[in-house]
Amino acid sequence: MDKSQFETPLLEVLLGYAGSSPSRFHVPGHGGGRGVPPDLAAALGGAVFSMDVTELPGLDDLNSPTGVIARAQELASRAFGADRSFFLANGATLGLQALVLAVGKPGDKLILPRNSHRSIIGGLILAGIDPVFIAPTVVPGFNFAAGVPTAAIERALGDHPGACALLCIHPTYYGTVGDTVGVSRLSRAAGVPLLADEAHGCHLYFHPQYPLGALEAGADAAVQSMHKTGGSLTQSSILHIKGPFLDGDRVFAAVKLIQTSSPSYILMASLDAARRQLAVRGTDLWQEVLEISAEIREWLSGIRGLEVFGSRFLDGDGVFDYDRSRVVVRVSGTGIRGYQAAQWLTGHGIFVEMADRDNIVLALGPGIGREDCRKLAQVLGDLAVREGKGRALLPAPEIPSARAVMKLREAWFAPSRPVRLGDSAGRVCAEWVAAYPPGIPVLIPGEEITPAMVNYLGGAREAGAGFQGPDHPALDYIRVLE
Numbered sequence: 369m370d371k372s373q374f375e376t377p378l379l380e381v382l383l384g385y386a387g388s389s390p391s392r393f394h395v396p397g398h399g400g401g402r403g404v405p406p407d408l409a410a411a412l413g414g415a416v417f418s419m420d421v422t423e424l425p426g427l428d429d430l431n432s433p434t435g436v437i438a439r440a441q442e443l444a445s446r447a448f449g450a451d452r453s454f455f456l457a458n459g460a461t462l463g464l465q466a467l468v469l470a471v472g473k474p475g476d477k478l479i480l481p482r483n484s485h486r487s488i489i490g491g492l493i494l495a496g497i498d499p500v501f502i503a504p505t506v507v508p509g510f511n512f513a514a515g516v517p518t519a520a521i522e523r524a525l526g527d528h529p530g531a532c533a534l535l536c537i538h539p540t541y542y543g544t545v546g547d548t549v550g551v552s553r554l555s556r557a558a559g560v561p562l563l564a565d566e567a568h569g570c571h572l573y574f575h576p577q578y579p580l581g582a583l584e585a586g587a588d589a590a591v592q593s594m595h596k597t598g599g600s601l602t603q604s605s606i607l608h609i610k611g612p613f614l615d616g617d618r619v620f621a622a623v624k625l626i627q628t629s630s631p632s633y634i635l636m637a638s639l640d641a642a643r644r645q646l647a648v649r650g651t652d653l654w655q656e657v658l659e660i661s662a663e664i665r666e667w668l669s670g671i672r673g674l675e676v677f678g679s680r681f682l683d684g685d686g687v688f689d690y691d692r693s694r695v696v697v698r699v700s701g702t703g704i705r706g707y708q709a710a711q712w713l714t715g716h717g718i719f720v721e722m723a724d725r726d727n728i729v730l731a732l733g734p735g736i737g738r739e740d741c742r743k744l745a746q747v748l749g750d751l752a753v754r755e756g757k758g759r760a761l762l763p764a765p766e767i768p769s770a771r772a773v774m775k776l777r778e779a780w781f782a783p784s785r786p787v788r789l790g791d792s793a794g795r796v797c798a799e800w801v802a803a804y805p806p807g808i809p810v811l812i813p814g815e816e817i818t819p820a821m822v823n824y825l826g827g828a829r830e831a832g833a834g835f836q837g838p839d840h841p842a843l844d845y846i847r848v849l850e
């Protein structure tokens with residue numbers, strides 16, 4: 369292994385400053401902790417505040433790095449096989465939006481899966497770039513949105529030869545990946561950069577039994593929420609670029625455009641330490657996760673009515689491979705909905721990553737213990753026995769197609785107001801609305817709300833679907849253009 373991966377340059381300098389009993393005449397004004405509310409200090413401990421600093425001599429500057437931050441980013445590039453890496457203090461959201469701002473200009477087109485994260489829709493609004501959506505595969509029975517069929521990508525690249533970029537989700541929230549190697553060949557042949565939303569996948573690079581990381585699979589850029597699976601603190605993330613397709617200076621300019629000018633050194637140092645842990649111990653840590661995943665899958669599969677997503681549901685295309693650390697459990701076969709199962713578990717002190725109508729989703733990571741897994745299997749088993757009525761599995765709801773009647777960015781800036789869902793047919797939607805299942809945005813700003821869409825949304829609401837995006841979460845009201 370590359371010995372330099374044992375270094376944590378940023379963490380070390382930060383610890384050095386905090387431990388030097390400095391006289392602090394700089395922001396933040398809490399003076400290393402003396403000025404913070406005592407209950408907060410007691411809860412978090414003094415060390416956190418002594419390290420909560422800003423750009424000081426020796427600590428470098430995220431927006432113009434030449435010292436320890438530059439070195440920490442370089443080590444991250446080496447660990448992930450990138451050419452250049454940028455630390456982000458505001459989540460993968462910032463990295464995805466920066467990429468969109470970097471690759472195109474107003475009026476350009478960007479090809480992306482319809483189940484893309486809302487941060488990317490936000491990036492398109494900021495940049496004035498128009499989306500070309502491709503429908504993802506919906507996994508039969510589980511009814512969740514996975515990757516996009518490769519033929520659909522090929523078609524979209526052919527139909528939009530001047531597209532400024534192609535985006536893939538690698539892996540999705542449910543842990544699946546499409547054929548990113550095949551897709552990257554297509555994008556390369558078309559001369560279109562491939563951007564990967566790798567928010568859930570920074571650990572993939574460190575163990576051969578997980579899907580390839582997006583950069584390994586041929587993506588030109590990957591944005592990772594290191595905080596989700598990499599062991600860093602919440603919000604801390606990294607944007608990597610690789611190869612000649614993207615202009616690194618332009619990407620950095622876009623990052624600086626929207627990054628805070630006061631990035632948290634605690635978050636950045638956590639990225640430095642998490643990168644070292646992944647590079648040095650990642651294989652062992654994620655091996656253990658694989659073993660625990662195999663056990664919990666076996667336990668849960670033994671419970672009548674439960675079905676655990678696994679290899680036999682792969683289709684060699686949009687559902688090409690999956691990350692074993694994400695466990696999707698279909699509970700609807702026991703007669704209960706995913707939401708109810710999650711609630712039941714919460715009542716027993718067990719919190720899952722997410723639930724939709726049919727499934728619960730467990731995110732396993734190096735912090736997971738076997739005891740917790742046993743408890744989950746037992747509590748879920750009790751629920752299955754208690755309910756156990758069995759219910760015919762429902763197909764994924766048929767989503768009416770949406771038609772943009774106004775550009776996304778124009779719709780964002782146009783005046784809008786909420787109306788009752790039942791009164792919204794014929795209006796133009798002013799917000800982003802995704803329904804679970806299958807987790808695909810059914811409307812984005814600028815799309816027409818048809819009578820079929822009103823019916824669909826009303827039906828989904830009655831069937832207990834969860835909505836993401838609308839101002840009114842239960843969707844009694846929907847925001848429309850004036």
Ligand SMILES: Cc1ncc(COP(=O)(O)O)c(C=O)c1O
Nearest residue numbers: 458459460461485541565567593
């Ligand atoms: C698929 C996907 N992409 C991007 C993001 C945004 O990541 P972050 O929360 O780090 O900004 C998320 C967050 O949940 C996500 O699920």
